[in-house]
Amino acid sequence: MNTDRVRKIAILWRGDHNTRATATPENSRLHRVFSALADMNVAAEPAVYSDEMVSEVREQLLQVDGVLVWVDPISDGHDRSRLDPLLREIASKGIWVSAHPDIILKMGVKDVLFRTRTLGWGTDTDLYGTMEDFRKRFPLRLASGAIRVIKQNRGNGGNGVWSVQLASGRSVLPEADAIVRVEHAWRDGMAETMLLGDFIDRCQIYLSGSGRLIDQPFLSRLPEGTIRCYMVHDRLVGFSHQFSQGLLPAYAKAEGSAPGKVMYGPAEPRFQVLRTKMESDWVPAMQRLLDIDTLSLPAIWDADFLLGPKTESGDDTYILCEINVSSVFPFPDEAVGKIAEAAVSGIQGR
Template sequence: MKKVIFFEVQSGSDKGPDGYRPDTMPMVEALKQREQDAEVIFFELEKRDEIFNYVKDNAVAYVSRINPGNLAHEAEYFEMLRELCAAGVVGMPHPDAMIGYGAKDALVKLRHTSLVPEDTYAYYTIEEFKATFPKSLANGERVLKQNRGSTGEGIWRVQLVDELEDGDLVVPLNAKIKCTEAKDNHVEYHELDAFMSFCEQYIVGANGMLVDMPFLPRIKEGEIRLFMLRNKPINVVHKKPADDADAFSATLFSGAQYRYDSPDDWITLVHGFLGQLDEVTSLLGGYDLPLIWTADFILDTDENGQDTYILGEMNCSCVGFTSELELAHNVAEEILACINETVLV
């Protein structure tokens, strides 16, 4: 019987005392309980060819459990995964699906759906950022999100300190702005020009970009995270920011309160999102849905005064579930279902 290989890397803040991510070995054991052999391999660039050949010859599927922040050689790792998929190993997920669903500019690709506001932009160059952001900020509070980073780092709520004059369509470069970072909800005050220069660091370098979208004040009511196994919502995490007036971050580190719900408690959101999932998949490249991924939503109000849900982010590179390790059994069942669907075609 061929194995399911779980990829990890050595070290990193996401590891338990045994050197593995806390949610990896529960999945391995859950598969073994179902008579499916599985093992963990630590990716090392120096052993890339050895690892590739071993997995190609011995694995029916791989599951990537590497946090990109812990991966020094992401391009080489992704290229190995592409080659494994081309060789017939079932990818969970395919590396291009990780990029398609996980990159912040996925929001821009979906802005013509009801999931994302039309005035959502991606900046890939400093020039387009500096040309467009003063115009978008003139329309109201904005949120800037870097593509790299995690736990709210490089996600900024940007507000004008003083209102614009009537008819002004562009914020002056010397305008005072209030900037709150989601990492810890700390506040800084800058002139717009200086802050945009500071943000250049998020655009330069590999995978650099900034996403610019409207700030949604109902984030104070909480962010709703759908925990997905392919096309199945398994769990919902309601993440309510701290009560501080400036707090808008929904991370534990920033003081948000988490509540775990059933998808049945959010049936309107779930049905609405699943109803658009085929379109989402098509717009993001047509790749198979990731094995484990999340979609984060924020409440908004439509023109009729009705609740609507706005997609704020998706993650799929290495979504953890250490707070609810019993979900490892759900994941194991989904892995086996995916293998059976793919191998039997």
């Protein structure tokens, strides 16, 4: 890379023609990242994307050294089916892309919960790749009467996440006409009862093409919230403790709303055990299992943990419920400079 010239990075997010025409570093929600890059003598420019502007965005990205991407996998009826091939093409030209679509497919989809289930953050996790497999084996998972949580492979904000439980309790082998209670986590969906066979049919959309479904046990400590670890490459840069209404038991919803999200820096004392596990054990193990080198890890990503059963000594355990890679925002103040440093390292290592 020629270090005598000013390095250029595009920061890409989704928008329309008007947003692209009026976007500036100052009016972007990512203005602090733009500013941090400028402090490192990097020229960062907005790259507003839509499927209707692929050619225009391609021409822009071919002129930069790197691209930082903030685009959800599913948003307002849009997906990344046209964006990801564009980013792969750009990366093939030697331009650094974070997060690269191939890295997202390794760690930013729900089947990472199945692939890494043997790590210390794992639990009793199953995976279904076809409707036939789902129809045959999922009823057996419900037979104990416990609540199971079904998750589509690519989604965000609770979209395609369902809790399912037999209405009658235990059953040796639930049939298609068994009654189940289901609840959609997306937008705090209301609980409903329906036939098990109808619910299975409803999930067909999640298994179309290369789709998959992940199956995990419901964790009873969900009302205590989720601990989010914010990561830049393999280093933890902050936490948040957040509460969601999706899939909460009725008693917890009746108790009133909890704070939506509280941010913490990486030194927050309550979460230092989790930090050590992430940096020293779980992330390195994930990298080995998924074959991801450190500089290929996203410039910003997060891992969401639910509280598992306490140990005999009363310590918390942590169960991974999701990794977010595509569009992590907001993030702690401490992450901003580290994201800029990661971007510079990325374009220097091309």
